[in-house]
Amino acid sequence: xxxxxxxxxxxxxxxxxxxxxxxxxxxxxxxxxxxxxxxxxxxxxxxxxxxxxxxxxxxxxxxxxxxxxxxxxxxxxxxxxxxxxxxxxxxxxxxxxxxxxxxxxxxxxxxxxxxxxxxxxxxxxxxxxxxxxxxxxxxxxx
Numbered sequence: 517x518x519x520x521x522x523x524x525x526x527x528x529x530x531x532x533x534x535x536x537x538x539x540x541x542x543x544x545x546x547x548x549x550x551x552x553x554x555x556x557x558x559x560x561x562x563x564x565x566x567x568x569x570x571x572x573x574x575x576x577x578x579x580x581x582x583x584x585x586x587x588x589x590x591x592x593x594x595x596x597x598x599x600x601x602x603x604x605x606x607x608x609x610x611x612x613x614x615x616x617x618x619x620x621x622x623x624x625x626x627x628x629x630x631x632x633x634x635x636x637x638x639x640x641x642x643x644x645x646x647x648x649x650x651x652x653x654x655x656x657x658x
Contacts (some may be wrong), residue, residue: 549627
């Protein structure tokens with residue numbers, strides 16, 4: 517058995533107004549199937565935080581909105597190992613459901629995996645670029 521538990525604790529959910537406003541102001545956007553996401557690196561914590569949104573415009577009934585939010589949170593919980601914590605802190609990310617149809621869990625999970633992989637690749641590329649620039653700056657000071 518694996519020692520890693522797939523849990524989603526309260527602290528892993530982004531709920532503060534300041535954190536959300538920073539996410540929307542400084543975040544980078546992308547799409548993965550029926551999921552639109554916005555992420556911001558460097559939250560200063562040793563873990564990643566998420567927010568899930570299903571617009572009332574698309575689903576008037578709270579039962580369907582809550583069903584989709586549960587499916588998205590479950591997909592993230594099972595696949596959050598795809599998103600690594602960076603040295604400068606974790607990543608804040610919001611998932612926004614954009615389809616007008618209720619998708620099954622497998623389709624949502626596929627889209628969440630694609631979004632997490634994309635975010636992880638972009639962050640890794642940014643970190644690698646920053647690592648290349650740092651030695652160049654050190655050489656110039658000597």
